Amino acid sequence: MKRAMMITCLFMLCACGQGEDATNDDNNAGQAETEAVLYENDVFQIEEIDGWSVDEEATAEQEQNVIFSNGTIRLIVSIVSKEQTIDTLKKDVLASFSKKVELIEDDENYIALLTNRKENIRGDVYFHQGAEHQLIFTYMTPEQHYQESKGQINALNESINVF
Numbered sequence: 673m674k675r676a677m678m679i680t681c682l683f684m685l686c687a688c689g690q691g692e693d694a695t696n697d698d699n700n701a702g703q704a705e706t707e708a709v710l711y712e713n714d715v716f717q718i719e720e721i722d723g724w725s726v727d728e729e730a731t732a733e734q735e736q737n738v739i740f741s742n743g744t745i746r747l748i749v750s751i752v753s754k755e756q757t758i759d760t761l762k763k764d765v766l767a768s769f770s771k772k773v774e775l776i777e778d779d780e781n782y783i784a785l786l787t788n789r790k791e792n793i794r795g796d797v798y799f800h801q802g803a804e805h806q807l808i809f810t811y812m813t814p815e816q817h818y819q820e821s822k823g824q825i826n827a828l829n830e831s832i833n834v835f
Contacts, residue, residue, distance in 0.1 A: 710831075711738060715751055715805050719831035723824060742824055744817045750808040758799050761808060765797050786815060794818045796825060802834045 708720035718724075718740075724747075727739040740747040752761065762783055766773060770787045773795075777784040781799045786792055792815035800807040809829065813821045 715802055715835055716807055717833045721828050721831055724828055744814055745821050746812045748810045752806050754806050769795060800834045
């Protein structure tokens with residue numbers, strides 16, 4: 673009888689322990705599915721990253737341009753027609769930045785540029801293709817702060833989902 677009681681108690685302890693593990697696994701799975709979102713619309717989503725915020729006052733009407741900030745870094749996300757080519761978009765970005773601008777790097781979906789002004793601004797511009805739109809992500813950082821800001825730019829850039 674004692675042996676049967678011990679086996680039953682052991683069985684109950686194991687069963688209770690498995691129930692707690694299953695509950696913890698369910699809670700962890702729920703947290704992974706509901707990651708915090710910094711910004712979301714029909715075209716793209718950005719997961720929440722420490723230090724980044726949406727500049728609500730500077731966001732343009734109809735959300736064609738959304739502005740984010742993190743310390744000295746500014747990000748402008750522009751939604752444009754899918755009909756424009758990347759080369760045309762690159763030219764438009766270069767023309768809109770400044771008359772005194774130096775192209776530092778030019779890859780297929782990325783350009784880096786530097787303004788030649790009293791306080792130089794480094795621009796990192798990423799071009800993303802969506803199902804119905806193209807997106808231009810323009811990061812602007814004072815040149816003297818660029819090296820320390822590079823990690824924050826990369827982290828946010830990796831948290832972007834384009835639809």
